[in-house]
Amino acid sequence: MKKYASSTDVARLAGVSQSAVSRTYKPGASVSEETRRKVLEAAKKLHYRPSMIPRIMLTHRSNLVAIVIGGMYNPFYATVLERFTVKLQETGHQVLLVHVESGHSLDAVIPRLASYRVDAIVSALAILSPESADDLARLKIPVVSFNTPVKNEWVSSVSCDNAGGALQIADLFLERGARRFGYIGGPSDSPANEERLAGFRERLTERGISEIAVVEADFRYEGGFQGVVEMFSKPNSPDAIFCANDLVAIGAIDALRKKIGLRVPDDVLVAGFDDIPEASWAAYDLTTFVQDAPRMVDEALSILHASIAANASVGEVRIVIPAKLVERGTTRR
Amino acid sequence: MKKYASSTDVARLAGVSQSAVSRTYKPGASVSEETRRKVLEAAKKLHYRPSMIPRIMLTHRSNLVAIVIGGMYNPFYATVLERFTVKLQETGHQVLLVHVESGHSLDAVIPRLASYRVDAIVSALAILSPESADDLARLKIPVVSFNTPVKNEWVSSVSCDNAGGALQIADLFLERGARRFGYIGGPSDSPANEERLAGFRERLTERGISEIAVVEADFRYEGGFQGVVEMFSKPNSPDAIFCANDLVAIGAIDALRKKIGLRVPDDVLVAGFDDIPEASWAAYDLTTFVQDAPRMVDEALSILHASIAANASVGEVRIVIPAKLVERGTTRR
DNA sequence: AATTGATTTGACTAGCTATGCAGTGCCGAT
DNA sequence: ATCGGCACTGCATAGCTAGTCAAATCAATT
16 A cells, blocks of 8 residues: 655665665765665665655755746746746756736745745746735745846846837837827736836827827737727727737737728737737737747746755846847838 | 744744644644634744645645646647646645656656655646556556547546547538548647547548548647648649647648638638637637537546545546537638 | 543654764775 | 774664644533
8 A cells, every 4th residue: 555665665675774775866975886786776676766755854945946827828928837847847846836816916825835845936927915025035935026027125036128128119110100009908007018008108208199099908819809999999099009918919900900990000000019929920920029038037047046056035136138129010011 | 044933833832732733724623722822823923834745744645736748839738737727726736837848758757746746647748658657557646648548547538529520520621512621730649630630531531532631740830831831732732621720720721821822711611629719819710629628627637636535546537528619710601 | 529521632653865973894004 | 913094884863744642631410
């Protein structure tokens, strides 16, 4: 009825001490070739593998990294999650995947993560309450907030230059001769969304344009679709729309073409943000920003590894990756 | 330097025994209100939460379920992963996310999962070698193979009626008056792919059509796109194409429209499989099969829970969920 | 007041690995 | 022959919780 062989079982079969077994599996430990051979032989017979569980108790390292995410419907996050997972596995870590309804905070899951003694947390949630941050600081669990700049001395963050990207989009629209501007955004409690809108608005204001049609939607295709329907039910509808992300932009394009009966880009320019795979599909050929996801992930990981090594947060690291405009068909005339 | 308070620390502060602390956190245990109060008070002061780690050692239950997945680029799997995660969290389990290059087997990761004492494994990999299955049976780790029927008495599987779905697509194509048929598929080592092709071919053969243009691609957009390019570089090109999944079908549609210059559905009918969100986007409006993902996940979970409860595999459960055809614009004339 | 039964409590131990420490045997050097 | 140094080995213990068991307390009954 016993499922797993223990190091003691192996030691008994190999005729050595339990310590010898333990040392066989620790690189660089002091074991003779002869002993190692006997141990490995016995281990093979018993299908033995050292258990992580007591090791965690002793070393206070679980090699677990929690990734907290609000939704995978957006391919951008699916991609990011995949890269995190692959990279973490390469360095001998395991990923504890945690789903928190987007719009909610980490609060409720922190005790659970703490009870598994995770080494670190990556949060891709838009919201991180000060209470959560304090809890994590108290437990000394390093945290990297992904895609959401955070103001807290314990939590690091890696995000991209949302405002800068939005400025460039505004410039591009102006250059292409657009006159009336629209923004279809995500929920207003998303910092990324707010930064994108702010940047867009700022540049347009500089150029003397104060009138912007803004629709608050979600970050989904349906949001973009409905957003356009709403926007075009009013007079003076825009001839250039910046969308909070690519899913929204794609929904907007479909609504413009199939519902409103306008042409993109001939009648209306559209741009998005993220550069998900769908953006380059031939039917859309969407102008957008490349969030350099691989680089963002790598930066986040290097912060994590430094924090784990230091056995603490490296504290207050704020990395902002520049976004790169990719002009495609939806803004070309 | 100590990160976490232990139950002993709490006991000392509360002036009770360690057992009392443990019992306070076990529902239904015999503790007086008075003691419980003292314990909770002390626990709050020390920010104490019981650690899962020693608990795992004692109870041989980790409440960890590993989900092994080959790629999240396909929104179908991203959706499935999300539902698994949400549902497992509801029942107090945690998800250990493991990425294995698609086309590879579980083999390499089993020791790692075993060392974390996972309660069960969900595998969404196309391949599960007999060796892996034996290893898992030996360690008595229940496994559910998702979307890949498996022949092994330890491993259960939940998949959908691929062949049945393919039959219906063939019928639909015939009904719509198609004459020349094409199939753009995934890699031939994918059982799901093989079943879909076999079902398609079987029905067409019954109707006296033996000639089918088959292109082997991957399961991605690019595969569908290139597949069409290749298929239409030969004479006698098809007027109805069944694709191994929706991503492939969408790639195929874009290639037909933008590269080959044909109309869908007027010149060529197209159907896919999965019913990912993208399939119902207005630009594609793709006829496809609804794999009832929520139900598949729920069936998989109920097998898992039964297995975990029985502390063994429930053995040789094969559930096949019927797929439902959704006819949309790409097969309507 | 004594007895019974139920409830609550604390001491103790299992579970498995990593590691500090002390010890063994062996080598070459003195 | 003795010694220091070296490579290796085993003993014993820490790490933290859940559960067993026996002891202790309490409430209720006679």
